[in-house]
Amino acid sequence: MRPETIENYLKTIYNLSSNNTAVVSNQKIADRLSLNPATVTEGLRKLHELKYIVYEKSYGSRLTAAGSKLALDIIRRHRIWETYLAKELGFGWDEVHAIAEELEHVNNVKLINKLAAILGNPIYDPHGDPIPDERGKIQKSNFIKLSEAKIKWNYKVMGVTDHSTTFLKYLEKHNLIIGAGINIKTIEDFDNSIVLICQKKEVNISPKAADCIIVQSI
Amino acid sequence: MRPETIENYLKTIYNLSSNNTAVVSNQKIADRLSLNPATVTEGLRKLHELKYIVYEKSYGSRLTAAGSKLALDIIRRHRIWETYLAKELGFGWDEVHAIAEELEHVNNVKLINKLAAILGNPIYDPHGDPIPDERGKIQKSNFIKLSEAKIKWNYKVMGVTDHSTTFLKYLEKHNLIIGAGINIKTIEDFDNSIVLICQKKEVNISPKAADCIIVQSI
DNA sequence: ATTATCTTTTTGGTATGCCAAAAATAATAA
DNA sequence: TTATTATTTTTGGCATACCAAAAAGATAAT
Ligand SMILES: [Mn+2]
Ligand SMILES: [Mn+2]
Ligand SMILES: [Mn+2]
Ligand SMILES: [Mn+2]
Numbered sequence: 153m154r155p156e157t158i159e160n161y162l163k164t165i166y167n168l169s170s171n172n173t174a175v176v177s178n179q180k181i182a183d184r185l186s187l188n189p190a191t192v193t194e195g196l197r198k199l200h201e202l203k204y205i206v207y208e209k210s211y212g213s214r215l216t217a218a219g220s221k222l223a224l225d226i227i228r229r230h231r232i233w234e235t236y237l238a239k240e241l242g243f244g245w246d247e248v249h250a251i252a253e254e255l256e257h258v259n260n261v262k263l264i265n266k267l268a269a270i271l272g273n274p275i276y277d278p279h280g281d282p283i284p285d286e287r288g289k290i291q292k293s294n295f296i297k298l299s300e301a302k303i304k305w306n307y308k309v310m311g312v313t314d315h316s317t318t319f320l321k322y323l324e325k326h327n328l329i330i331g332a333g334i335n336i337k338t339i340e341d342f343d344n345s346i347v348l349i350c351q352k353k354e355v356n357i358s359p360k361a362a363d364c365i366i367v368q369s370i
Numbered sequence: 371m372r373p374e375t376i377e378n379y380l381k382t383i384y385n386l387s388s389n390n391t392a393v394v395s396n397q398k399i400a401d402r403l404s405l406n407p408a409t410v411t412e413g414l415r416k417l418h419e420l421k422y423i424v425y426e427k428s429y430g431s432r433l434t435a436a437g438s439k440l441a442l443d444i445i446r447r448h449r450i451w452e453t454y455l456a457k458e459l460g461f462g463w464d465e466v467h468a469i470a471e472e473l474e475h476v477n478n479v480k481l482i483n484k485l486a487a488i489l490g491n492p493i494y495d496p497h498g499d500p501i502p503d504e505r506g507k508i509q510k511s512n513f514i515k516l517s518e519a520k521i522k523w524n525y526k527v528m529g530v531t532d533h534s535t536t537f538l539k540y541l542e543k544h545n546l547i548i549g550a551g552i553n554i555k556t557i558e559d560f561d562n563s564i565v566l567i568c569q570k571k572e573v574n575i576s577p578k579a580a581d582c583i584i585v586q587s588i
Numbered sequence: 589a590t591t592a593t594c595t596t597t598t599t600g601g602t603a604t605g606c607c608a609a610a611a612a613t614a615a616t617a618a
Numbered sequence: 619t620t621a622t623t624a625t626t627t628t629t630g631g632c633a634t635a636c637c638a639a640a641a642a643g644a645t646a647a648t
Contacts, residue, residue: 154634178596188637193597195635210596210643241484251478258472266459375605396626406607411627413605428613428626590648597642604634612627618620 153198156257159226160185161195162204163256165215166223175212224288229264230256231277231284236267238278245278245329246320261286280311280330280366296369298346299362303336311366319364326355328365371416374475377444378403379413380422381474383433384441393430442506447482448474449495449502454485456496463496463547464538479504498529498548498584514587516564517580524553529584537582544573546583 164184168176182192200207204219215223233252237243243251265286268274275291277283282291295310309332312320323329327350335349344359357365382402386394400410418425422437433441451470455461461469483504486492493509495501500509513528527550530538541547545568553567562577575583 157635179594187635189596190598190638191636237481241481241488243480251476251481254476255473258469258476260469260472262461263455263459263469270459372604397624405605407626408608408628409606592647593645595642595644597640599640600638602635602637604636605632606634607632608630610627610629612625614625615623617622 153195153202155259157195158199158202158204159222159257161199162215162219162223163226163230165205165213166220166227169214172215172220175214177212181213221288224284224290226256227290228284228286228288229259231281232264232268232271232274234277234279235271235274235283239271244320246315246317246324248278249315250317276311278330279315280309293368295366297363298357298365298367299344299359301336301346301362301367301369303339306333306335306370307367308333308370309365310368312364313366314364319361322361323365326353327351328355333370334367371413371420373477375413376417376420376422377440377475379417380433380437380441381444381448383423383431384438384445387432390433390438393432395430399431439506442502442508444474445508446502446504446506447477449499450482450486450489450492452495452497453489453492453501457489462538464535464542466496467533468535494529496548497533498527511586513584515581516575516583516585517562517577519554519564519580519585521554521557524551524588525585526551526588527583528586530582531584532582537579540579541583544571545569546573551588552585 161181164181165176166172168180168184178189178192178196181187181196182189185192187195196205196207196213199205199213199219203216204222205213205215207213230252233255234248237248237251238245268283268286273285275283282293284290293310297313298307301307309328309330311330312323314320328334332350337347337349337354339346344362346357346359346362348355348357379399382399383394384390386398386402396407396410396414399405399414400407403410405413414423414425414431417423417431417437421434422440423431423433425431448470451473452466455466455469456463486501486504491503493501500511502508511528515531516525519525527546527548529548530541532538546552550568555565555567555572557564562580564575564577564580566573566575
């Protein structure tokens with residue numbers, strides 16, 4: 153398998169198994185990588201061969217220690233590049249993901265560590281995602297999704313789980329950027345949409361959007 | 371054809387046809403890209419199909435206007451990255467080529483122009499090679515190879531045509547870096563090796579090495 | 589429990605990029 | 619010019635990465 157192919161699979165499996173213990177379904181991987189399910193079945197069989205994952209057919213996949221190491225390595229590269237593009241090269245948080253998707257495959261430890269050093273070894277990327285250190289150690293957070301927030305409570309926006317330009321532009325428009333403080337005003341009964349206060353203005357958030365926003369109770 | 375494959379061919383053809391008018395042989399391309407001659411024949415046929423080159427069988431190839439444009443674009447990316455790695459990220463001139471070889475395939479105009487701007491839109495890369503501007507305009511030099519230098523004359527080192535670590539380290543050892551002034555002391559008759567003075571020290575240069583050093587008469 | 593539906597796997601097939609060996613062609617030396 | 623050598627092309631094949639459609643398996647609904 154080409155390194156790029158391996159890396160894209162492992163990264164995806166890591167990202168989809170949030171706590172990194174859950175088993176990941178073929179379909180989710182196929183969706184995320186825009187691949188045919190048949191292709192994914194093949195790919196997973198090969199990754200199992202290579203001992204990067206444990207793959208039980210018709211059940212799911214999870215990373216081995218070796219797979220986890222590789223996944224964290226490429227996630228580190230991706231997030232360091234995103235941070236460098238945003239902080240040092242002036243790109244918007246909605247632009248960096250697509251470029252990092254390619255830059256991440258350039259595998260040069262010295263390069264990534266140099267970028268990290270220039271940035272002061274950051275722990276979070278522009279979307280609030282934690283950046284693994286050189287040895288694969290990664291910050292574990294107890295943040296929740298906005299869709300799980302409770303009425304009347306105050307929260308701080310800590311991250312997003314969707315990196316698309318459309319979504320991030322939409323958030324920016326309502327000042328829902330990393331670090332922003334919000335208060336949950338109401339949660340509509342009939343569709344679970346959330347009305348919150350951000351910078352004194354009322355914002356209506358759909359359940360789908362609320363699922364992609366990560367917050368911390370304050 | 372994959373973009374990366376196309377780019378590697380076009381860049382190579384450009385680099386091998388120095389003045390950009392000469393026709394390039396299949397073998398030279400095969401050597402440079404470490405490919406089997408059979409593979410190159412196929413590749414060139416496809417590039418001809420795509421109108422990036424004019425390929426006359428058993429004769430050679432040369433770039434079309436479209437091919438030249440693409441070639442200059444990737445050469446720009448390569449050389450901008452080399453310069454950025456050396457100047458901004460602290461890599462040695464012997465290290466940058468290998469990394470740039472991968473980074474060059476990340477095709478994002480805004481990114482390259484940003485890097486170029488930070489560097490002050492440089493015209494030469496760390497090896498003395500000219501960097502095309504955004505529209506493909508490239509400096510044309512009248513430098514000569516050290517192997518063509520005349521006895522007793524004074525020259526300045528302007529560039530190298532070999533980017534391997536071994537060669538560049540060897541040059542560094544003798545202070546033969548870009549900008550260094552040299553004087554040709556003797557040219558040995560029996561093997562054409564050159565004895566020159568650089569920083570008051572005598573250095574003996576083999577014909578093979580002299581062929582990879584670019585100088586300007588001063 | 590039996591359908592109906594969704595998910596995964598198998599099967600057969602395509603496109604790309606590569607190589608080894610043989611055949612054809614061109615270049616060079618005798 | 620003819621032979622020798624070098625280069626290029628053709629042929630047949632391999633590996634990877636993918637997909638569409640059919641078959642098998644698992645889940646959910648009645
Ligand atoms: Mn990627
Ligand atoms: Mn990110
Ligand atoms: Mn180079
Ligand atoms: Mn260079």
